[in-house]
Amino acid sequence: MTTTDPQGVDRGANRADASSPPLKAGIVGSGIAGASCAGHLAAAGWDVDVFEKARGVGGRLSTKRLEQGWASLGSPFISAQRDPFRSQLRQWVRQGWLEAVRGDVLQGRATISWVQAQLQNHYRLNIEPSKLVHELLGEAKLHTNTPVAALKARTIILEDGREMGNFDCVICSVPTPQALPLLDALPLLRDGLGEIRYRPIWSFLMRWEGGPSANVIKFDDHLLKLAVRQSSDNPGLWVVHSSHEFAETYLEASVEEASTRAASALMGLLGLPWPVEVEVSHLWRYARPESTTAGGFWLSDRESRVALIGDGIAGEGVERAWESGVRLAQALIQAKAELVL
Numbered sequence: 001m002t003t004t005d006p007q008g009v010d011r012g013a014n015r016a017d018a019s020s021p022p023l024k025a026g027i028v029g030s031g032i033a034g035a036s037c038a039g040h041l042a043a044a045g046w047d048v049d050v051f052e053k054a055r056g057v058g059g060r061l062s063t064k065r066l067e068q069g070w071a072s073l074g075s076p077f078i079s080a081q082r083d084p085f086r087s088q089l090r091q092w093v094r095q096g097w098l099e100a101v102r103g104d105v106l107q108g109r110a111t112i113s114w115v116q117a118q119l120q121n122h123y124r125l126n127i128e129p130s131k132l133v134h135e136l137l138g139e140a141k142l143h144t145n146t147p148v149a150a151l152k153a154r155t156i157i158l159e160d161g162r163e164m165g166n167f168d169c170v171i172c173s174v175p176t177p178q179a180l181p182l183l184d185a186l187p188l189l190r191d192g193l194g195e196i197r198y199r200p201i202w203s204f205l206m207r208w209e210g211g212p213s214a215n216v217i218k219f220d221d222h223l224l225k226l227a228v229r230q231s232s233d234n235p236g237l238w239v240v241h242s243s244h245e246f247a248e249t250y251l252e253a254s255v256e257e258a259s260t261r262a263a264s265a266l267m268g269l270l271g272l273p274w275p276v277e278v279e280v281s282h283l284w285r286y287a288r289p290e291s292t293t294a295g296g297f298w299l300s301d302r303e304s305r306v307a308l309i310g311d312g313i314a315g316e317g318v319e320r321a322w323e324s325g326v327r328l329a330q331a332l333i334q335a336k337a338e339l340v341l
């Protein structure tokens, strides 16, 4: 029997009949691209295993746990340009997971002036970003602390030497510079990726008193870009993002050096007379892709049944990453009897 889940996917749609075994997918990475793909396939009756090298899910939407609550050092906002992500965001707003960013956005720097700014169609998460990504995984089986070392036709080779084989489809959702070393046995895909450059961002969890009254500050500056106030339970706590140029300058610097430079730049920008406390620092070496492969939501090698998704393939940002996972899953589900990539 076929049932439909809340995401509009036919459960069991990929099984020829109830007695045939489910199709199997192996997915590398549990960011929003891998998780959305995994959840859709699992909801359609696929047997899905997700291999994640980190301790938890979310990738660039992962969460930093604090004594008091949590902070998000990765993407602070989610925005949608078009459907289907726009409808998905509306659903998350109804569920209370997101809310629109309104008012209290300032742009400028203390030595020039602050002006009220807009962040149209930008949403902030009310729940931990990693929890949202976890929800997307649905019934898929998650294996954390499980780095993948290489991919072969229908096979995932783990860093501990185990070979997980016989997948009907292997899907790799990691940033493309991290995907390249996995693809030595798949030259068609490796060459198809070409030169996709990602740019880095340093993120800092900082605490300060005073400064302009706002929830989001966009800096007119070449070192620091953005400050986002964390929850109202913790009003003095902010996440500050560097510019790409700052992160490229301090790519190999120690955490101490990068934090000291960022804290002193911030004091100048806010006009603060007293020091800023840096509680956590994180370098996102592959924060945002500068370019992507030409068009499309995924890149695949039909013979080997391996496909690549994520923002390096589909275009930068949460929306494109999510959509690449969903679109590939939908294409695989619709292919039914003849599995076409």
Ligand SMILES: Cc1cc2nc3c(=O)[nH]c(=O)nc-3n(C[C@H](O)[C@H](O)[C@H](O)COP(=O)(O)OP(=O)(O)OC[C@H]3O[C@@H](n4cnc5c(N)ncnc54)[C@H](O)[C@@H]3O)c2cc1C
Pocket (backbone or CB within 6 Å): 028, 029, 030, 031, 032, 033, 034, 051, 052, 053, 054, 057, 058, 059, 060, 061, 073, 074, 075, 076, 077, 078, 079, 146, 147, 148, 149, 173, 174, 175, 178, 201, 203, 241, 284, 286, 287, 288, 309, 310, 311, 312, 316, 317, 318, 319, 321
């Ligand atoms: C500081 C910052 C600010 C941002 N701001 C915005 C914004 O305002 N708006 C916006 O739309 N986007 C923003 N982005 C970009 C957005 O976060 C990404 O586009 C999106 O989250 C990418 O999702 P993904 O699933 O493609 O990749 P990722 O989230 O990177 O997921 C990849 C996963 O693969 C795992 N992995 C990697 N290698 C392996 C391996 N060998 N084996 C197993 N697992 C592996 C990683 O641990 C990770 O969990 C920002 C990103 C950063 C870092």
